[in-house]
Amino acid sequence: GDVLGLVLADHRLPGRTxxxxxxxxxxxxxxxxVTRKVLVTGQADHADTIRAVNExxxxxxxxxxxxxxxxxxVARAALTDAVLDAGLDPLPFVADLDGPRLLxxxxxxASDR
Numbered sequence: 499g500d501v502l503g504l505v506l507a508d509h510r511l512p513g514r515t516x517x518x519x520x521x522x523x524x525x526x527x528x529x530x531x532v533t534r535k536v537l538v539t540g541q542a543d544h545a546d547t548i549r550a551v552n553e554x555x556x557x558x559x560x561x562x563x564x565x566x567x568x569x570x571x572v573a574r575a576a577l578t579d580a581v582l583d584a585g586l587d588p589l590p591f592v593a594d595l596d597g598p599r600l601l602x603x604x605x606x607x608a609s610d611r
Contacts, residue, residue: 502533503580504573509539509546517546520554532584534576538564575599 505523507516520535537550540562550556557579558572578596581588582603588595 501580501584501586502529503584504534504536504576506536506538506569506573509537515546517550517554520550520556524554532580534558534580536560536572536576538562538569 505520507519509516511519516537516539520537523529523533523535534557535550535554536558537547537556538560547559550559557576560569560572574594574596577591577594578588578599581591581595582600588600592600
């Protein structure tokens with residue numbers, strides 16, 4: 499089936515918070531250990547951020563106003579982690595992933611065999 503590799507959640511969502519969404523994802527067995535979670539916000543307070551880290555297994559926090567290059571780099575790294583950890587074939591996604599990290603991961607796997 500399909501794999502959800504990355505969720506970029508703003509803290510302010512209609513009817514709930516991004517932290518609530520990320521906590522729900524962290525508790526869903528279909529997403530544990532695969533889906534990377536990034537909170538993108540200028541609204542979360544200290545307690546929200548702690549909850550995102552402790553209860554949602556937050557992979558990254560990006561404060562607003564965010565930098566486009568930083569956001570792309572975080573997304574690329576997170577998706578690369580997700581593909582490698584899920585054992586997916588990276589070829590269909592290689593243009594969007596971290597090529598040098600993929601190559602290093604496959605070199606390590608080949609030498610472990």
